[in-house]
Amino acid sequence: MDEVFSIFLEEFGAPIDRQEVPASSIDRYRGKLPNQLLAYWAEHGWCGYGDGIFWIVNPQEYESVVASWIEGTELEKYDTYHLIARGAFGDMYLWGEKTGYSLKITSFLSRCVIDDFKPTPEQMDRNLQDFLLIADVEANDFGDLFKPARKKLGILRHDEMYGFVPAIMLGGPDTLDHLEKVKAVEHLIFLSQLAELEPYNFSDIQF
Known part of the structure; x- marks a missing residue:
């Protein structure tokens, strides 16, 4: 295990609900995602x-x-994106084939942060490691609700997330009483249909 991943584990702790990555998946994304990420997989x-x-x-x-x-x-014209990581409440971390880690979407608010930095092919592995080094627990814990949600609703599986019902963008409260354990893919698609994706105001940015 390299130093970067060791630091990442110090921040987040031991893994849960591990899925082995087949060789076919690594082959599928070779040349699209950084070699360092494929090695971590x-x-x-x-x-x-x-x-x-x-x-x-x-x-x-x-x-x-x-x-x-x-x-x-406009993002569709800018790059080809792949979702490489996500948070328990629906923060989505996307990797651009040309721009590296350049897009974060906060799905439950329909807001995004876009970075226009374009790393060279030689910088992609470093960009991926930088992404892991800046990741932290607090940034993925909306309103300090993660521990109460885990206690009330149970630990998430790999295909689950905590979602507000009704959704915040439909006027639902962002409280524990309105959190449910939901299927991640289906809920994230549902949230995409509620409001146009917009960038954060500069003063709100938390990348």
Whole structure:
């Protein structure tokens, strides 16, 4: 295990609900995602961390999610994106084939942060490691609700997230009483249909 992933594990803790990554998935994304990420997949699998507050995921399972958020927007013209990680409440971390880690979508608010930095091919592995080094538990814990949600609703599986019902964008309260354990793919697609994706105001940015 390299130093970067060791630091990541110090922040988030031991993995849960590990899925082994087949060689076919690594071959599928070679040249599209950084070699360093594919190496982490091979060694560590697709897993949840921090008791499920943060997940490194199979991008293929989320292709329909990415399409539902990106298609018809300017982002579609900008790059080809793959969802490589997500948070327990629906923060989505997307990797651009040309721009690296350049897009974060906060699905339950329909807001995004876009980075226009374009790493060279030689910088992609470093960009991926930088992404893991800046990831932290607090940024994925909406309103300090993760621990209460886990206690009330149970630990998430790899295909689950905590979702507000009714959704915040439909006027629902962002409280524990209105959180449910939901299927991640289906809920993220549902959220994409509620409001147009917009960038955060500069003063709100938390990348």
